[in-house]
Amino acid sequence: MELISGFGGTILSYIIPFLFVLTIVVFFHELGHFLVARWCGVAVRTFSIGFGPELFGWEDRQGTRWRVAAVPLGGYVRFAGDENAASVPDHAEIARMSPEEREGSFFLKPVWQRAAIVAAGPFANFILAIAIFTVLFVTFGRPITQARVDEVQPESPAAVAGFEPGDVIVAIDGQTVEAFSDVQRAVSGSGESALTFTVERGGERIDLTATPEFREVADGFGGTHRIGVLGIRRASDASQVETKTYSLPAAFTAGVGETWFIVDRTVSYISGVVTGRESPDQLGGPIRVAQVSGQVASIGIVALINLAAILSVSIGLINLLPIPMLDGGHLVFYGIEAARGRPLSERSQDIGFRIGLALVLMLMVFATFNDIRQIAGS
Template sequence: MEALGQIGHFGTGTLGYLIPFLFVLTTVVFFHELGHFLVARWCGVKVKAFSIGFGPELIGFNDKRGTRWKISAIPLGGYVKFLGDEDVASTPDHAALDSLTEDERRDTFFGKSVWQRAAIVAAGPFANFLLSIVIFATIFTLYGREVTTARVDQVVPGSVAEKAGFMPGDLILSIDGSKIDTFNDLQRIVSTSADLPLAVVIERGGQALTLSATPQRREVTDRFGNVHRIGQLGLSRDASGGNVTVERFSFPQALVMGAQETWFVVDRTFAYIGGLFAGRESTDELGGPIRVAQVSGQVATLGFAALVNLAAVLSVSIGLLNLFPVPMLDGGHLLFYAIEAIRGRPLSPRAQDIGFRIGLAAVVMLMLFTTWNDIVHLTSL
């Protein structure tokens, strides 16, 4: 009963989460599907529907080419449906395809070459990455970046850093070959590298020294009461006076930084997945729609820029997730097309159907698992 009471308490605050959640998810989904849509139109595919959300249509209209643009009742994704698709996952409708004339079939998704189909499918994740780069770049252009010199101010007694030989005044130059320009760079790498040995190059007394340190995993509570397990060394910075500056960037410079920021999210995601298989990371960090809604509502209290930044991070994550080689996802379609390109002919309808069923089961299990994680997370607050 206590758990139900906690969930009920969350429910009373859902209005505070709903608008930010819908803004973030709708933005990410719209651009993902827009990528599919634009490349499909460019390749001459007839698009029957462009939907934000699943289920019954709430509102919509037809454009001059016959595409139905609509918003549907379940706001947990979206889809573009092409001529010849059986369902929103672009499973081929063989009966419908066989009934089309040769000219009509050329307008279908399945009537295009394997390279055109691959381009259409890859355009969704690509649009997500592009959206993230542009959002990050815009934030860097408008707000700049607060920079604190990567110089150690204090070393926590008894910490990993003290045992590794760090001293106040050390300037961090690089970690595992990655250049460190700011203390924030140091924090981001260390926090996501718990239990992994790091080679840290420092400058001390005008000389470069290399220290080896393994961040210790610790539980940290953020301002919203969420508990995160991150790596820490035990170093602090001097955030006073001239040690903190705000760097400003032109838009071309910001685009480069936006691409670097997008790659950082991709790299850390792969590091987390690798940690899961190695047993270093916990599946407790995996979240679903409920967690996204909760985080969206919390981040919205920090301002619009913070919410848009969250949309950029989520866009990278959705783009990357869709590239996993799982049937039902874009990466699964790309896997089938790669096999088709190598064999010179597509897999049999039976083999594809089995693949889609396996993919559907995998996606449903992941959704159920992350939703269960979300519920456990909420009841522990």
């Protein structure tokens, strides 16, 4: 009984933070679609957090059903003329609409309005991430560790380049370095690409050229990542850490920078998988997100909210992939429609949606398989 109780507690410690993070991210994604749709005069039938049977809900004055469903792994906004949650057009329903109803149909709006409504979801995720980072930087500041080299690993790229303990890195490829984390970010995404480091040594500045090498590095949450490594370590002395405070404008700028960094690293990883430079084994699914959410929640609510910002950027980017069923796939269809002056045929769109559904399901199965394999191996 004690074992079951402990297991249940562990599961809840993962599920509750996971649902907290996912609900925030999904709500803002769908809110982006919803607000721009209302602005364009589209009738919104349903705003759902989750899929499947409704747990509870209510209807607003404009006829939108707001609902929370039993399967909390996503959400959707359903417009007038939609056949399903993926916004596949219901041509039979559209044909039966009255002139007034047709004015509120998503599919009878100009292509630029449909594109704006679709793109609003992912961009709402980016805005949410920027807002979270901005608030966190204004409220709590940012811990900064000086980019001082405490140890150089033998035969590492840093050793070959001539780094020495006590060096302070002040710039990389001409870009000013503010903290050791700036060095880690620049190096981790530049495996096998030469970088020029400007360091202060003995009151003088010198330039060192080093090429980081790829290594498998543990992320602290049971997973590993293939990233560029230089072979230096920072001082672990707490006196080297200071908290940087931000004004609101500076925090906003830093929030945009943080969001862009996540976008850049994610796009780099996806392109690396496509070209074979990166391993797809690092892809994670709902189980992995739940596990990380629980572990981050144990650190504190600030860390969990920070994770929500990171996940928000990731979901925004994933939805922009040019796969039918996802927002990016819809945008591809609208781009083709704008170029041709008419939409693709119903058959072509139906084939595209079927292929998109198959790709999304395959991706989910593969990611879940990776999750299970990592948990089994840990």
